Amino acid sequence: MLGGYAGAGGHLNILWQPLEFVIIGGAGVGALVISNPGHVLKGVASGYGKLFKGPKYKKEHYLELMTMQYQVFRMARTKGMLALEQHVENPHDSTVFQAFPNFHGDHHAVNFLCDYLRLMTLGTDNPHEVADLIDAELDLHHHEAEHVSHAMNAMAESFPGLGIVAAVLGVIHTMGSITEPPEVLGHLIGAALVGTFAGILLCYGFFGPMAAAMKGISEDEHVYFTCMKAGLIAHLQGYAPAVSVEFARKVLLSHQRPSFAEVEEACGELPPV
Numbered sequence: 001m002l003g004g005y006a007g008a009g010g011h012l013n014i015l016w017q018p019l020e021f022v023i024i025g026g027a028g029v030g031a032l033v034i035s036n037p038g039h040v041l042k043g044v045a046s047g048y049g050k051l052f053k054g055p056k057y058k059k060e061h062y063l064e065l066m067t068m069q070y071q072v073f074r075m076a077r078t079k080g081m082l083a084l085e086q087h088v089e090n091p092h093d094s095t096v097f098q099a100f101p102n103f104h105g106d107h108h109a110v111n112f113l114c115d116y117l118r119l120m121t122l123g124t125d126n127p128h129e130v131a132d133l134i135d136a137e138l139d140l141h142h143h144e145a146e147h148v149s150h151a152m153n154a155m156a157e158s159f160p161g162l163g164i165v166a167a168v169l170g171v172i173h174t175m176g177s178i179t180e181p182p183e184v185l186g187h188l189i190g191a192a193l194v195g196t197f198a199g200i201l202l203c204y205g206f207f208g209p210m211a212a213a214m215k216g217i218s219e220d221e222h223v224y225f226t227c228m229k230a231g232l233i234a235h236l237q238g239y240a241p242a243v244s245v246e247f248a249r250k251v252l253l254s255h256q257r258p259s260f261a262e263v264e265e266a267c268g269e270l271p272p273v
Contacts, residue, residue, distance in 0.1 A: 001205075014187070017194040023166040024159060024199050032155045036147075043148035047214045055220040061102050062227060063258045065109075066245045067266045068100040069231040072117070073241035075273040081121045088114045088121060099271075112137075112225055116232050127236040134229045142222055149215035156207035163199015167192050226251050242267065 006012055033041065050056070075083055075096065087094035091114050097104045104110065116130065124130060170192025177188060231248035239247070242264075249263055258266075 001201075014190045015194055015197075017191050017198075020166045020170070020191070020195045020198055023169065024162045024195065024202065027162045027165070028155050028158050028202075031158055032151060035154065036151045040147045040151050043145075044151055047148050047152070047217075048210075050217050051210060051213055055217050057221055057224045057256070059256055059258060061224070062252055062256050063262060063266055064100050064102050065224065065227060066231070066248055066258070066263050067270060068097070068103050069228070069248060070241050070245045070267045071096060071099070071270050071273065072113075073231070073235045073244050074270075076120075076235070077241060078273060081117075084117055085121050088117045096273075109224065109228070113228055113232075120236070125236060127233050130236055131229070131233050134232070138222065138225055138229065141225070142218070145218040145222070146215065149211050149218060152207060152211035152214055156203045156211055159199040159203040159207065160196075161199070163196045163202075166195030166199065168195075170195055220253070223251070223253060223256065 002012065002015075005015075032044070036044075072084065072087075087096050091097050091110045092104075094104075097110065116134065119130065170188070174185060174188040174192055177184065180188075227248045230251045231244050234244035234247035235241070245263060245267065246260070249257060249260070
C-alpha cells in the first residue's frame, strides 16, 4: 500500500499524523472497554497472543488426547467405571492423566472430561442424554468464545466512523487557519484527511482480519472438545476402546487428524492398566 502510494508520487511524511491515530485509537479502545464486561476484555487481550502462536492444539495434542481416551476407556472396560473414581475426583494427582502431560496441564480440558466421567461413575448410561448435555455445554462455551471476536469486530467497524470524526476535527482546525497561504492550508487539509484514511485502514487492513483470525482460532480449538465428546459417546454405546477412539479421530479436521496407524501404534505403546 505504502509502495503504491509512494510510486504514484505521494509524500509519505504527510501520513505521519500521530494525533489522528490517538483520536481514532483512543476512541475505539474506549468504546471497546465501555461495551464489554471484564472477562471479554481479558479474552481480547489473550487473543492477541493467539494471533501470533496460532491455535492451542496441534496434531500431537490430538494424538495424545486419543491415546489418553484409549487408556481411560480400557480401564473402565476391564476394571469397571468405579476404578476411574479416584482419578476423576483428583485428576491432578492421577497417575493415568499424568502420563499425558499436554492434556494434564490443560485445566479446562481435564475438568470437561472428568465431569462426564463422573456422571458415568454415578450411573449415567444413556448416550443420547449425555450427547445432548455435552452439545449444550459446548454451544455455551463456543458462544462465550465468540464474544471476544465479536468485540474485536465491533471495534474494527467503529474505526471508519471514528476516522471521519478525526478528519472533521482536522477540518475544524484547518478552518481556524483559513488566512494562511495555500501551501499551509494544503498541508492541514491533507493531515485532516489522514484521519479518514487511517480509520478505514485500521478497520479493513488490521483489526477486521484480526477479529476473523480470532474467530477461526476459537473454532479450531473447539474441535478438541468435540473429539472428547465423540469418544465418550462411543464408549457409552458399548464400543471397544479402539473403536471409541476411532470415533474420536474421525471428527478431527484433516490438518489435525493423525492416521489410523499412528493412533494404533501410540495406543499399542501404552502400559497395561
